[in-house]
Amino acid sequence: MFSSPKILVSTPDACRQVLMDVEGFINGWPKAMVALTGPKSFVAIGYEEHHRLRKLITAPINVFDALTSYLPFIDRTIRSSLKTWSDVSVDAGCEVEFLIELQRMMFKIIVQIFLGCADDATMHATKHNNDHRKKWPYEEARLKVLSGQLGVPRLVGMHGP
Structure with missing residues (x-):
C-alpha cells in the first residue's frame, strides 16, 4: 500500500x-x-x-414476482430469529451479538433464495454455527x-x- x-x-x-x-x-x-x-x-x-x-x-430474482414469492419465508425467518434471540437472552441470561446474529439470519435468507433450501442440514453443510456465542469461523x-x-x-x- x-x-x-x-x-x-x-x-x-x-x-x-x-x-x-x-x-x-x-x-x-x-x-x-x-x-x-x-x-x-x-x-x-x-x-x-x-x-x-x-x-x-x-x-431470475430481480423481477417483482420472484421477490414477492420470498416474502413469506423472509417474514418467518425474521420472526423466528427474533424469537430465538429473545429466548437466548432471557433463558441463558447472556447477551446477543446483534451484528453476528443479523449476518446469520441474512445468510439463511440468501441460502434459501439462491440454493432453494435453508433447512438445518443445509445450514450445517454450509458451516452454519448454531452456537450463538461464537463468531463464524469464515467471518x-x-x-x-x-x-x-x-x-x-x-x-x-x-x-x-
Whole structure:
C-alpha cells in the first residue's frame, strides 16, 4: 500500500468520477483473495464478463414476482430469529451479538433464495454455527483475507494515462 502512490477521494462528485470510469478503474482485490476464490471468480474476471454474469445470475430474482414469492419465508425467518434471540437472552441470561446474529439470519435468507433450501442440514453443510456465542469461523477468515499486511483495508486503484 505504501510502496506506490495513492490518491484518496472523498467528495461525492470525485467518488462518482473515479468509480464510474470503466476504462481507468481496476479491481483492487488482494492477491490472496484472487488465489482463494480462483481466476474465474467474480473478483478476478474483467468488467465485461463480470457484468454479463451478474445480469445472468440476478435476472431470475430481480423481477417483482420472484421477490414477492420470498416474502413469506423472509417474514418467518425474521420472526423466528427474533424469537430465538429473545429466548437466548432471557433463558441463558447472556447477551446477543446483534451484528453476528443479523449476518446469520441474512445468510439463511440468501441460502434459501439462491440454493432453494435453508433447512438445518443445509445450514450445517454450509458451516452454519448454531452456537450463538461464537463468531463464524469464515467471518474471521474473510476479514483476514481482505485486510492488508498492516491490517489496513486495501484500496482500489486507478491506472494513469
